[in-house]
Amino acid sequence: MFNHILLCTHGTPGAQKAEALVLDDLLHKGSPDMKITILTVINEDWKWMLGDDWLNTSKTHRDFMNHVDNQLSLEIIGDWERIKSRFPAASRFKFLKIVGPVEETIAEVARKLKNDLIVIGPYQKKQGKGFKARLKNKRFHPLLPVPLLIASSDD
Amino acid sequence: MNENKKDIKTTEDNIDEMEERALSVFASERNEDLTALIFCLITTFLVLLFTKWLV
Amino acid sequence: MAETQKNTPLFVMGGILLVYGFIANTGVLLPVMKYLHTHKYLDLQVIMCLVLGALGILGGIVNSVRKPQNTTLDRFVLQPLGGVLLLLILAMAIRWYLEPMVKILSKNLQPTLGFKIYKVLNLNYVVLGILVGVLITNTIGIPKFAAAGVKTARFVLKMGVIMLGARYSFAELAKLGVYSVWLIGFFVLGTVFLVLWLGGLFKQPKTMTGVLSAGMGVCGVSATVAVAPVVKAKSEEMAYTIGTILSFGIICMFIFPTIGKLVGMNPVQFGAWAGTGILNSAQVAAAALAFNAVDIKTLKVAEIFNITRVLFLPVIVLVLATWFGKESGQKLSFKSVVVDKFPIFILGFLLLFLFSSLGLFSPPTHYKGKYIDVSYNDRTRITDEEREVLKSAIQGGAISGLNSTQAEALNDLVKQGQIAGNFDNRSDKKLFAKVGQDRMFALESILAAAKAKQVKLPKDVKSAVKHAIKQVHKKSKTVSTLTDCMIWFFAFGLIGLGMQITKKAIMQAGGFPLLMGGIAGVTKATLSFIVVLWLVKDVVLK
Numbered sequence: 214m215f216n217h218i219l220l221c222t223h224g225t226p227g228a229q230k231a232e233a234l235v236l237d238d239l240l241h242k243g244s245p246d247m248k249i250t251i252l253t254v255i256n257e258d259w260k261w262m263l264g265d266d267w268l269n270t271s272k273t274h275r276d277f278m279n280h281v282d283n284q285l286s287l288e289i290i291g292d293w294e295r296i297k298s299r300f301p302a303a304s305r306f307k308f309l310k311i312v313g314p315v316e317e318t319i320a321e322v323a324r325k326l327k328n329d330l331i332v333i334g335p336y337q338k339k340q341g342k343g344f345k346a347r348l349k350n351k352r353f354h355p356l357l358p359v360p361l362l363i364a365s366s367d368d
Numbered sequence: 369m370n371e372n373k374k375d376i377k378t379t380e381d382n383i384d385e386m387e388e389r390a391l392s393v394f395a396s397e398r399n400e401d402l403t404a405l406i407f408c409l410i411t412t413f414l415v416l417l418f419t420k421w422l423v
Numbered sequence: 424m425a426e427t428q429k430n431t432p433l434f435v436m437g438g439i440l441l442v443y444g445f446i447a448n449t450g451v452l453l454p455v456m457k458y459l460h461t462h463k464y465l466d467l468q469v470i471m472c473l474v475l476g477a478l479g480i481l482g483g484i485v486n487s488v489r490k491p492q493n494t495t496l497d498r499f500v501l502q503p504l505g506g507v508l509l510l511l512i513l514a515m516a517i518r519w520y521l522e523p524m525v526k527i528l529s530k531n532l533q534p535t536l537g538f539k540i541y542k543v544l545n546l547n548y549v550v551l552g553i554l555v556g557v558l559i560t561n562t563i564g565i566p567k568f569a570a571a572g573v574k575t576a577r578f579v580l581k582m583g584v585i586m587l588g589a590r591y592s593f594a595e596l597a598k599l600g601v602y603s604v605w606l607i608g609f610f611v612l613g614t615v616f617l618v619l620w621l622g623g624l625f626k627q628p629k630t631m632t633g634v635l636s637a638g639m640g641v642c643g644v645s646a647t648v649a650v651a652p653v654v655k656a657k658s659e660e661m662a663y664t665i666g667t668i669l670s671f672g673i674i675c676m677f678i679f680p681t682i683g684k685l686v687g688m689n690p691v692q693f694g695a696w697a698g699t700g701i702l703n704s705a706q707v708a709a710a711a712l713a714f715n716a717v718d719i720k721t722l723k724v725a726e727i728f729n730i731t732r733v734l735f736l737p738v739i740v741l742v743l744a745t746w747f748g749k750e751s752g753q754k755l756s757f758k759s760v761v762v763d764k765f766p767i768f769i770l771g772f773l774l775l776f777l778f779s780s781l782g783l784f785s786p787p788t789h790y791k792g793k794y795i796d797v798s799y800n801d802r803t804r805i806t807d808e809e810r811e812v813l814k815s816a817i818q819g820g821a822i823s824g825l826n827s828t829q830a831e832a833l834n835d836l837v838k839q840g841q842i843a844g845n846f847d848n849r850s851d852k853k854l855f856a857k858v859g860q861d862r863m864f865a866l867e868s869i870l871a872a873a874k875a876k877q878v879k880l881p882k883d884v885k886s887a888v889k890h891a892i893k894q895v896h897k898k899s900k901t902v903s904t905l906t907d908c909m910i911w912f913f914a915f916g917l918i919g920l921g922m923q924i925t926k927k928a929i930m931q932a933g934g935f936p937l938l939m940g941g942i943a944g945v946t947k948a949t950l951s952f953i954v955v956l957w958l959v960k961d962v963v964l965k
Contacts (some may be wrong), residue, residue: 227790258925258927258928260929261923261925261928262661262662262665262928262931263644263648263923264643264644264665264668264928265644265646265703265705265706265920265921265922265923265924266469266577266643266644266645266703266705266732267576267577267580267581267645267650267670267704267705267916267920268642268645268664268704268736268766269402269645269648269649269766270766270767271400273648273649276652276653277648277651279652280651280652280655280656281658281661282654284656284657284658284661285658288657288658319671324579342657342659343658343659343662343935344658345662345666345930345931345933346375346927347830347931356479357940381516389755400577400578400581401534401581401766401767401768402767403578403580403770404579404581404582404585404771405585405767405768405770405771405774407582408582408585408586408771408775411582411905411908412585412586412775412778412905413907415901415904415908416784416901418904419899419900419901420784420899420900420901421906
């Protein structure tokens with residue numbers, strides 16, 4: 214059916230539903246040589262989080278951005294560990310983290326990796342922890358190179 | 369993760385780019401405050417020149 | 424291709440500026456300018472537009488014939504030029520067109536609404552500048568060609584603060600310094616401990632309370648940025664804290680000046696309150712200029728508070744590092760906290776203060792005494808409130824016993840809002856200055872007559888006239904020109920900083936930081952309001 218799935222996650226409850234859908238359901242139903250890539254996009258809007266600070270020197274700014282970078286990497290690696298421990302099969306797949314605008318990045322990665330399906334989590338009324346930003350369908354759908362599958366909201 | 373394909377920007381490249389954008393034009397300077405100070409001294413000098421010393 | 428993209432806007436902006444400059448020079452726009460009450464700045468408009476337009480075209484030509492390289496010239500001049508021009512065009516358009524139009528519009532809307540919008544929201548050029556900046560980023564976004572130039576805003580604002588140093592005397596600095604050290608010291612430490620205590624109460628992680636207490640206590644986003652790496656804050660904690668502080672700051676920028684005017688605070692009180700209660704330091708400057716954009720009294724006070732806060736920042740970082748370090752076992756050297764974070768621009772501020780104290784900017788001897796500035800200038804204006812007072816006093820017949828020269832001078836003060844010559848005579852410098860000075864002498868004679876009880880003058884009229892006379896008494900042309908530069912630096916910097924405030928960042932406000940930050944922020948603003956009204960007296964400022 215599908216040979217190479219792009220699973221987009223950032224560890225929120227909605228995204229975890231996508232993880233379960235791909236790594237539990239689709240993986241077992243699909244062919245044995247099916248490939249999965251797990252993608253975490255770091256929202257590029259982090260660059261705006263310096264706000265209107267003007268007092269600090271550029272060294273302090275650099276320190277801050279480095280800290281954000283390290284901290285996000287740590288948190289993402291922690292998230293990937295959680296995925297690997299919950300779905301041991303995930304360990305053999307590739308994990309990717311990329312900085313960029315969420316919609317464009319997902320589409321670009323899917324095109325470059327020649328995925329044939331993108332899977333994301335369902336829209337959640339209450340946002341999970343982390344950087345508050347939602348995927349905008351209006352922006353995302355015109356960019357889609359391959360079909361998009363959204364996990365169901367039911368547990 | 370290290371076997372990322374070449375054509376996909378690696379995280380490091382990307383972060384560099386992000387930092388580049390986030391910081392001021394003076395990112396490469398040791399200290400932008402010093403530059404600001406020098407600019408101010410130049411402005412002050414010009415103002416003094418035209419409003420006091422040349423008048 | 425990238426170069427052509429960068430160049431077209433430069434040519435377009437430069438062309439527009441040149442064309443506008445030439446049109447303005449012919450005087451065709453005079454009726455419009457008179458309607459907007461900006462005709463007095465005609466000469467300034469022409470000079471600025473022609474010079475900047477020429478610079479833009481020149482930069483465009485250099486960019487198109489020269490291959491972009493990674494030199495200092497490229498990085499500091501050619502790349503930022505587009506953005507710098509854009510910000511300057513915005514600043515000029517706001518000062519000379521948007522602000523007057525908003526004033527006229529809200530005056531016309533007054534009968535329907537029952538109040539003047541620009542007065543309630545303090546929509547002067549500073550606030551409008553920030554708003555325009557915020558609007559641009561959140562709608563069309565910062566244009567690509569302007570990105571590098573917009574980043575110079577932080578830097579230009581620092582230049583503004585350095586230049587402000589030329590305006591203080593020892594006595595002022597000492598008096599304001601005492602106020603600010605006490606108030607800031609008390610409220611910074613108080614807020615930091617309040618947040619730490621609340622954090623314990625709500626059982627929040629130390630990383631969260633650490634970063635939030637710094638942001639709430641010292642100077643908003645700046646403190647958060649400085650402290651986050653030290654306390655190893657989690658990503659969502661940083662995002663929520665910064666979002667909360669940004670949204671709180673925007674609200675404060677509008678509410679503070681309005682409340683300050685409602686309760687009739689004097690410039691020193693307002694500067695002290697804004698400097699203590701507003702979290703983000705850029706918004707402190709904005710609120711101070713929003714409260715009073717005519718003279719820079721409020722700004723002078725608020726900036727001293729700002730600088731005191733900046734000096735407190737390393738202390739707080741050190742305190743939090745120790746408090747946090749006990750558990751993580753990390754060590755921070757004195758150098759990494761105090762030396763690396765020390766804001767060098769404050770030394771620049773002190774340097775200009777030193778120059779000024781040594782008399783470098785005082786007038787040359789041939790001025791003989793005081794220099795009187797009766798030219799058209801924002802700095803020599805009286806406030807709108809004072810103008811209203813004079814207007815109603817003259818119309819209501821509260822002033823009696825004036826001779827014709829005195830009455831004419833007073834009428835002209837209401838008309839022009841400042842002591843100056845007649846606009847039509849502006850090309851004849853001698854006549855212009857003479858008329859202006861005669862008016863000043865006439866007003867001085869009114870005050871003398873009032874003292875001798877020959878004329879009856881209501882108290883608020885007297886203070887308005889006094890202010891008008893004081894406004895044209897400048898110590899030296901050098902100081903006033905430096906002040907003009909400084910005001911433009913502030914306007915430029917604040918528009919650029921407005922462009923750094925995105926909806927995306929503000930939307931991060933939430934979770935526990937919003938709750939706790941809300942409590943701490945409101946407590947701090949309220950308590951400092953009470954303390955300032957109670958303790959801070961008016962300091963005589965030049």
